[in-house]
Amino acid sequence: MSIFTIDEVRKTFTNGEVKEEILKGVNLSLQEGEVTALTGASGSGKSTLLTIAAGLQSASDGQVIFEGENLTAMKPEHVRKIRAGKFGFVFQFAHLVTFLTVEEQLLLMLDVSGSKLNKQERKREIDKMLKLVEMDHRKTAYPTSLSGGEKQRVAIARAIIHQPKILFADEPTASLDSKRSKDVMALIRDLTRKLNIAALVVTHDEEMLSFADKIIKMSDGQIVQKI
Amino acid sequence: MMNMAWKEMKRNKGRFLILGSIVFLVSFLTFMISGLANGLSEDNAGLIKDLPEGHFYMTKEANKTYNLSRIDNNTQNDIFAKNSNTFALSIQMGFLNNHDGKQQSVAFVTSTQSKWFQHVKKGEVIFDRSVEDNGIKIGDTLTNKQSGGKLVVKGFVHHSKYSHVPVAYINMDDYKEMFRTSDMQLMYIPGEDKAPTFTGLQAFSKDQFLNTIASYKAEQMSLNMIIWFLIVISGMLFAIFFYMMNVQKMGLYGILKAIGVKTSSLFRMMWTQMAVITVIALILSIALSEVFNHMAPKGVPFQFTFEITFQLSVVFLIIGFIGSTLSGLQIKKVQPLQAIQQGEM
Incomplete structure (x- = not known):
């Protein structure tokens, strides 16, 4: 079932008198329990599309429909609430909060999402999630003592601890070596299925496409291939 | 969060x-x-600061310098008649000598009847306690070289200083003798929100008056x-x-x-x-x-x-x-x- 739809989205940047169209009417939809990979050459518009879909920047035209509501027409505070409660984010770098331990990173996300769980339930949920990403043995560690792969695992746990509907991942493996990249992608795929999340993953790494249920190839601001 | x-x-x-x-x-x-x-x-200016809120009066001719102010008896009586709580006061810097001839700088203060200032009989003095450090005790007799008069120490009070020297509360008759004047420098009306006006006199709130003291x-x-x-x-x-x-x-x-x-x-x-x-x-x-x-x-x-x-x-x-x-x-x-x-x- 389609939970998220991007409908004729355009993005134009104006630099002085020069207008540059980055996205030229893009359409796509995401299904629950599926990983959709967005791939293409650098500058093809895939990251711009992801950030517009995630409500991190506005579209020049078109609609982003989530749960029947158009994100592009919402007030910023409403978009923030959706980002906090129903979206999860994984970036190229883990971007963990340096002064919080692994479990506190997840606790922060539960706080931000306005989770109704009590203290005990939160603890249980965090333990469960850290087990899923195989980081339960490092829950009191600070980010400085984690490896790149471990950081990214914690970032994934942070992105889904609050049970979002959509997981947005922008080049989640770009800063990792090949083995760790595969581990991270496998983890995203497994969690997406297990937790019935719709995932949109931007990647330029062809090797990672094998972990996707759907592949969308972009070029020059347009979708050129859907597999 | x-x-x-x-x-x-x-x-x-x-x-x-x-x-x-x-x-x-x-x-x-x-x-x-x-x-x-x-x-x-x-x-x-502890002497002034410790008074309740009120207004000071000095003559306009004194041009905000209280020790140039001279308020005569008639003017004082006019003000007393209109304001029961009022009192007149004078402050003069000077010194007293002990029996060894050693000088003690003091601020001589005298006033008409008031509950905020000490009152003594003629020939007596009450000091700020700090003079005890210089060996002055109750019962000592001190001499004022200006008038040649003698003052007997009757007691001490806390925190009563003016211009960084201890205050010496003296009787008005002694003051008149020492400084050869029957006029007073200042009048003080406590507790008034708005200062009543009197001909020839200028009113100052407590803070305004403190600011007329240059060193302060x-x-x-x-x-x-x-x-x-x-x-x-x-x-x-x-x-x-x-x-x-x-x-x-x-x-x-x-x-x-x-x-x-x-x-x-x-x-x-x-x-x-x-x-x-x-x-x-x-x-x-x-x-x-x-x-x-x-x-x-x-x-x-x-x-x-x-x-x-x-x-x-x-x-x-x-x-x-x-x-x-x-x-x-x-x-x-x-x-x-x-x-x-x-x-x-």
Whole structure:
């Protein structure tokens, strides 16, 4: 079932008198329990599309429909609430909060999402999630003592601890070596299925496409291939 | 939101400790100078400061210099007739000699009947207790070389100084003899909100009158200037410190915003850190100032009052709040997108 739809989205940047169209009417939809990979050459518009879909920047035209509501027409505070409660984010770098331990990173996300769980339930949920990403043995560690792969695992746990509907991942493996990249992608795929999340993953790494249920190839601001 | 402010402080103890120690030193110095300013003002004009709110009158011709003012008996009687609580007073600097011929500088004060000033019989004197340090005791006889008259010490009072010398309360007849005048310099009407007007006389509130005393004004102005300068420095400290911290944390703020943290939560985090640092620094500097208050050498006119300390503490908190908020305005401008596109923090 389609939970998220991007409908004729355009993005134009104006630099002085020069207008540059980055996205030229893009359409796509995401299904629950599926990983959709967005791939293409650098500058093809895939990251711009992801950030517009995630409500991190506005579209020049078109609609982003989530749960029947158009994100592009919402007030910023409403978009923030959706980002906090129903979206999860994984970036190229883990971007963990340096002064919080692994479990506190997840606790922060539960706080931000306005989770109704009590203290005990939160603890249980965090333990469960850290087990899923195989980081339960490092829950009191600070980010400085984690490896790149471990950081990214914690970032994934942070992105889904609050049970979002959509997981947005922008080049989640770009800063990792090949083995760790595969581990991270496998983890995203497994969690997406297990937790019935719709995932949109931007990647330029062809090797990672094998972990996707759907592949969308972009070029020059347009979708050129859907597999 | 979980206590991020506290967790960051715990994790980065060093940098917050540095800021805290600087705020502590600045606030401690401010309290010390404020205690000194207060002590000096008591030392200089305790006699006037300790009176209740009211109005002083001196002749217009005196041009705001009270010891040039001469209020004759008729004018005094007119004012007494209209205001029952009123009293007339005069203050003159001078000295007395003990039996060894040693001089003791004093401020001679005499007044008509009033509950705020000491009254003695002719030939008697009551001193501020500080003269005891110079060996003057009850029963001693002191000589006034101007009039040749003798004064017997009847007692001592606390905190009664004027122009940094002890006050000597004397009888009006002795005063008239010593200074060869039957006029009084000042009239005082306590408790009036609005000063009644009298022909030929100029009214001054207590603060206005204190500021006519040249040494008092100069002393207090310079010390208050230092106090405000230190307060401004503390505000700038907060602004600069949090600016530097925020510049380093721009990426973090962007990511937190991206995952849905409210901008107001980030501001609250910064304000909490500012408040924790300031309150701890203030508690320590108040405690240390209180210790100094009890241990200060006798000659140091240090007076630490709860009221002024409380006011200064509130000012410190307000200034810290303004300083950190100004530097925190950058947080508002952070775009999540920029942070995501940047590298690892």
